Amino acid sequence: MALPQQFLDLRDNVRNWGRWGDDDVLGTLNLITDAAVAAGAAEVQTGKRFSLALDLKLDGVQLGAVPGRVNPLRTMVAVNSGMLPDSDTFHTSDDVVFMGLQAATHWDGLGHVSYDDTLYNGIPADTITEWGATRVGIENVKTLTGRGVLLDIAKLHGVDSLPLDHLVTAEDLDAAATMGNLEVRSGDIVLIRTGLMTKYHEGDKPTYNGWSGSPGPGLSAVGWFHANDVAAVATDTFIFEIFPSELDDAMLAVHMLNVVDMGLTQGQNWDLEELSADCAEDGRYSFFLEASPQPFVGGCGSPVNPVAIK
Amino acid sequence: MALPQQFLDLRDNVRNWGRWGDDDVLGTLNLITDAAVAAGAAEVQTGKRFSLALDLKLDGVQLGAVPGRVNPLRTMVAVNSGMLPDSDTFHTSDDVVFMGLQAATHWDGLGHVSYDDTLYNGIPADTITEWGATRVGIENVKTLTGRGVLLDIAKLHGVDSLPLDHLVTAEDLDAAATMGNLEVRSGDIVLIRTGLMTKYHEGDKPTYNGWSGSPGPGLSAVGWFHANDVAAVATDTFIFEIFPSELDDAMLAVHMLNVVDMGLTQGQNWDLEELSADCAEDGRYSFFLEASPQPFVGGCGSPVNPVAIK
Amino acid sequence: MALPQQFLDLRDNVRNWGRWGDDDVLGTLNLITDAAVAAGAAEVQTGKRFSLALDLKLDGVQLGAVPGRVNPLRTMVAVNSGMLPDSDTFHTSDDVVFMGLQAATHWDGLGHVSYDDTLYNGIPADTITEWGATRVGIENVKTLTGRGVLLDIAKLHGVDSLPLDHLVTAEDLDAAATMGNLEVRSGDIVLIRTGLMTKYHEGDKPTYNGWSGSPGPGLSAVGWFHANDVAAVATDTFIFEIFPSELDDAMLAVHMLNVVDMGLTQGQNWDLEELSADCAEDGRYSFFLEASPQPFVGGCGSPVNPVAIK
């Protein structure tokens, strides 16, 4: 099988290999300069905060579609455990967790996707081993923070949740920016709201998981991410991109182009509901965003508690 | 055994039970108002960022002193796994982790400590069960971000690392604030540097773990935290507080007073080395700090990747 | 709520508390004397072996009905890992697993069930803590081996799998023994076949899990276990006993009577299909059975690979 020409043309257009040096493992996160962070912090006006993370719990998002990507199971190794018998002394409780790093609200690291036996920046895919991503592990991303913008595609189309076959296009993204009175800047972290998260909140996990298809960005959006020098992108969906994919012969094409070719860190299962309501209310769709991953050495992804501050 | 009078007097002085309502489960984090967050963001000038987290890895901080608090073991559930046989299609890598929530750089949640069968705000300790902290779980802390200040006690005393028996006192804290040209404000997140982390970086884990004692804040510091309405406190040590404790009959007294009486969220294993060097260089010891925990439902603690931005 | 009189009467009849001493933690396993083991070994004629365990895998029996009882997830910590670069030297592969101890073919230990705040032999239920079964942990069962007998209730009734509402009675057990030309002896390990495992093999996990009810032994069978001095009992079902239970006010009555009152170790998810076919063929329903649990300190259960030898 050969990848379709439309894919290959887009790939040639958006590929960032070598752009930040042959040894680079950060990709578009390089666009988050100190100045971009400072500009992001300058978005803070009221100090109102929004956590965009789903609760970490056994009864979480995962239904088993990705084998091994298990919901968090947190258990106790000490419950009010005292070193002395007296009750009026120090007692402590401690816990452990077993979880998929991509189980809930998370970032895909640059080790998460390969094709043509290759990772971002031409790094051989076989640098992913049983030890994890030995070259592009997520511990390299020390911080991930800057200006965030919400592109509320669901609101743009006047729906709580986009139809399951809604392809988020470059035009959608531009229109949402216009609706939000936004200028997207180099180094921005872009949050794309489809509203699909409402299905999860309603308890309809299969629909949220995309069993009947999922709205999400497609090929033209990839071009848009590149043209706008976006640093990172997250959605409020399980799959991230439109599913089924636009091209029969390039399943999960957006994943491949984003992660492998652009070196774009992408996020899934972000809960944008409360933020969306607030942005609609005050008309401000930009904010400071702090969403640094946990520094798992060799990690192909990481849970994240993204915090938007307005 | 009865807790010593000195402890009880201090307890009566610093106890915040009821201060934010009988149902409160956030404690001093209530001091981080929107205004405090906005003021914190206003500290950002250059956009320079510092991750204060240790790498998450099997060869980490833990040596077994706290049974069950195991170092992170991250393993792979997919390595360049393709759904189709063709190499030029989408391939994916995914990972899982088993770890103690308090294994590396972390916050102690308010469920982590009890005494007299009681948690913060008079909540019964038996609300900690095999399911975790059913009342004061760390998922209640949606965000933890605001103004951070570094009180560099090691630098104050002109050493790389404080002697193992160095008691960090209220006087130390005031002097370090003065050295840093700082006014500590209500709602600040205070980072106390002892320099002990240098031992870990040098590979001397037993010393870092406090096997021969550990420098850290003591009883007068607790009073200082309360008098200054500090929102949260973190150190660059394993044990957090001075060890052995000042009072023979009140082991880990600071833990008890901080967590149970004040409702003060406290952090351990924070790596303040790079931040310390930078503060010494530019003379600015305040910054924006984002250190929101991961929302583990029922969690008694959480790993955190704290990010300081100047 | 009070337990119904029928339950209480049966309880008084079958309770073994004190029978093997006030400190006993083995219950009916005490019935497996050295002589019983020797008699069991004497059942071996051909040396033909049958493993009665289900494969341990992520795609296993569990569907989530018991929160936290997760299917095994085995991952690699080394894959052909060499200490030297040369390929012609020693390379090694190692794995870890996270699993519920009761996830697949398993024994319920005596810590698995309590009622009236009490475990077997009147041991307080609060001896089960976050550390596990501190008094009745499954590590106390060093070995569990002896004469096994198959009571093939499905075959008795001429069906592949009993109807979901089939109550396995004392009469069933006697009739199956007669069909098998068996005399059940003190210390025997009794395997009860309902045929429900065929549903699992056919891929119908919900039916196997008992979502629509499950055949299994009921109250009269409990009396039969006691009257026959059975050492341990296992079934080829998920729930073990008839479900829904016979008495509205005594859900899982058989679990309570077996484990708490008799101190009877019971097994679930045993695959008896191949053994059943062989017994039908050679007419011999007794065999040597080795089914020792893994010695998890404090364990409330254990996976087991039971081996029948004829």
Added chain:
Amino acid sequence: MALPQQFLDLRDNVRNWGRWGDDDVLGTLNLITDAAVAAGAAEVQTGKRFSLALDLKLDGVQLGAVPGRVNPLRTMVAVNSGMLPDSDTFHTSDDVVFMGLQAATHWDGLGHVSYDDTLYNGIPADTITEWGATRVGIENVKTLTGRGVLLDIAKLHGVDSLPLDHLVTAEDLDAAATMGNLEVRSGDIVLIRTGLMTKYHEGDKPTYNGWSGSPGPGLSAVGWFHANDVAAVATDTFIFEIFPSELDDAMLAVHMLNVVDMGLTQGQNWDLEELSADCAEDGRYSFFLEASPQPFVGGCGSPVNPVAIK
């Protein structure tokens, strides 16, 4: 580097590839015929049982030498958890475990060792993937039971524990068989006692782990295993074989020859102390042994609770 000629010669002598067919994945376990099992069962006289397993617990054998081979951490997912509020109803306790499959008393499966990019029977080493041993997984070993013999080398030399540099030779094995009045037969499971386990019981884990060297079988023993058609071999040591190895250029030579060339399943950390004492007392060094692994799909090893019955 090339493997030394002495290794290569021995390899040519003992290699069993193709002996049981090109698709064989059981190796010398094929030697355990039904007749051998029946003969093993015939060893049972008194029914006295010996568990040869170490307790499974966090404070176990592992000290970190093999990264990721972690001691078992068992935690609770339910502690006397009731579905109804009434205390006189069914309550249940359940547990989960995270552990290295080779952490305690275990079998090495045929996926555990490779060299020359090859596993037993010429199977390519790259059939070990992140999914485990896809060809030679330990689930293929349905049962592992038969006649066991104890070759008590420590007793042979009149010591509690062999010196750390004691090489167990073919002569040792023959002499121990003679001492035990044993004829080793095809299909036997051979247990070699060095006494090193006494160090573990005394709390000296580093010595037990072989930090100062370990007694164990060497090259001549490998030839002996092959000449005697041994089905499986286990020792009471951490490393299994003599350490450091006899040949500088063939580290862990016995592992390579046993597992890769012979297809010999080998066991470690078997506790032979109680069995040794009993054999010395009654003079009988043969017994029935049941030591079937847990059927982990793709497993490179498995914990085992071996039971010897006399």
